[in-house]
Amino acid sequence: MSRETINTICAKFPGAQLSDPFGGGHDAWKVGGKMFACIGTANTGVSVKTDSVETAQMLIDAGIGVKAPYFHRSWIHLPLDGDEEELRHRLGVSYDIVRAGLTKKLQAKMPPRN
Template sequence: MTQASLHLTLRAMSRDTVNTICAALPGADWSEPFGPGHDVWKVGDKIFAAIGAQGTGVSVKTPDVETAQMLIDAGVGVKAPYFHKSWIHLPLDAETEELRHRITASYDLIRASLTKKAQAALAPRA
């Protein structure tokens, strides 16, 4: 296997990993609102995770701008392109548990921002 094909294989596996993590969350819906190749995950019609067509990483919400900046300063991620400053962009080759933690934290933040009625319609998160 060449270095280039290994890199593409790792990227594909990581995109699949992110999508698997997102799909397991109650009420999570996948769509491509920005066109083919953009994996966008929503709960209650609000985005909690997004992978761009270039597949360089996954963008997730943090509680606030300060948390996002702290994570950027710590080298966990970078500023998420096209999103508010409270979002970060994690590389797809990050550790699976780090991806799971950041994705579920983003999901929990977005889910908590939904109306009480919308929250009640969702299955509990295990």
């Protein structure tokens, strides 16, 4: 999977916005101002949020990804050459986790996710 494909997937999530908060060419995807996916300048993969440190560790132990550098331990870095369905799934899960953490008022303003 490529950076462009990941960006295309993320762009389809309701309310998702692309930014470069760190400068230098990072693709940081946010919903409600909170990041749910980030592709670094090294272009080796995408970092996504999981629901817990334990889930992230389980995915690391299963060989799905590695610890996301510079992120909390509940984030995982998925390689671009990993399983495409797994990448799509993890992007969606990360988006859902972050969106669910937004205020109810902000969530109500967003269109539903299909």
